[in-house]
Amino acid sequence: MYVKSLLITGANRGIGLEFVKQFLKLPQSPxxxxxxxxxxxKATDLKTLGETYPNLRIKQLExxxxxxxxxxxxxxxxxxxxxxxTLLINNxxxxxxxxxxxxxxxxxxxxxxxxxxxxxxxxxxFVPVLKKSSLQSPGDGGYGYRAAIVNISTLxxxxxxxxxxxxxxxxxxxxxxNMISKSLSVDLKPGRILVSILDPGWVKTExxxxxxxxxxxxxxxxxxxxxxxxxxxxxxxFLNYDGKTLPW
Ligand code: NDP
Numbered sequence: 749m750y751v752k753s754l755l756i757t758g759a760n761r762g763i764g765l766e767f768v769k770q771f772l773k774l775p776q777s778p779x780x781x782x783x784x785x786x787x788x789x790k791a792t793d794l795k796t797l798g799e800t801y802p803n804l805r806i807k808q809l810e811x812x813x814x815x816x817x818x819x820x821x822x823x824x825x826x827x828x829x830x831x832x833x834t835l836l837i838n839n840x841x842x843x844x845x846x847x848x849x850x851x852x853x854x855x856x857x858x859x860x861x862x863x864x865x866x867x868x869x870x871x872x873x874f875v876p877v878l879k880k881s882s883l884q885s886p887g888d889g890g891y892g893y894r895a896a897i898v899n900i901s902t903l904x905x906x907x908x909x910x911x912x913x914x915x916x917x918x919x920x921x922x923x924x925x926n927m928i929s930k931s932l933s934v935d936l937k938p939g940r941i942l943v944s945i946l947d948p949g950w951v952k953t954e955x956x957x958x959x960x961x962x963x964x965x966x967x968x969x970x971x972x973x974x975x976x977x978x979x980x981x982x983x984x985x986f987l988n989y990d991g992k993t994l995p996w
Contacts, residue, residue: 751771753782755837765783765793766965828877833874833895846914942982
């Protein structure tokens with residue numbers, strides 16, 4: 749699918765920043781790339797990219813703040829004018845690696861706020877803007893949809909795959925994200941908006957750590973390939989960076 753406009757959260761570093769870089773460098777790059785981050789002033793990598801790519805717009809977003817989400821919708825809608833949004837990637841996330849002895853109510857709730865509730869609320873807020881896109885485009889190129897939400901999850905959210913236990917924060921909040929994504933896929937299917945859940949693999953970022961298996965450029969290149977090939981029959985599925993279906 750041609751991504752005419754893209755909004756990505758957590759875009760100032762790690763996987764989010766790499767998505768921005770690679771989408772901007774595509775031969776058919778989006779007309780708008782909205783890179784949302786907590787602190788645009790300090791987003792030096794994004795600002796440097798903005799000097800080369802006029803289609804990059806840096807936006808402020810604290811994903812747990814209702815007003816911040818509202819302001820983002822207003823700002824993105826104003827830039828898009830009559831156009832809708834083609835792709836929303838809910839990428840911002842956290843990992844605290846809480847083991848049984850470390851768990852606190854506060855840290856668990858914070859993880860759920862960032863990893864599960866925020867992507868739901870951001871998706872909810874952007875549904876009208878995505879719908880505009882799904883209604884506007886002349887054809888769907890055989891993909892069966894014209895707008896999409898991609899939620900970045902993790903294989904460690906798979907209940908079937910969990911044989912080592914622990915990591916209560918990430919496993920549970922991302923499993924909730926998977927269920928949220930599944931419901932979104934059902935609710936948004938009539939509006940021809942696809943919803944996909946992607947596991948990036950174990951990636952060398954601040955979150956993944958230096959010992960991770962994959963380079964961030966490799967993970968993101970593979971995920972972009974998966975995103976570009978998604979068809980409506982894949983909506984609501986949990987896929988890895990190579991498009992392989994993962995067990996719930
Ligand atoms: P990083 O820690 O490198 O980046 C996390 C990003 O999320 C940062 O941009 C951070 O912003 C942003 N963020 C966190 N909390 C908030 C918030 N409250 N409001 C706004 N932005 C926020 O992580 P990765 O790039 O590795 O991870 C990206 C996604 O991939 C996450 O959802 C993660 O769970 C998932 N993932 C990553 C894996 C890996 O191995 N790296 C494995 C499996 C899944 P700030 O700089 O302001 O803190």
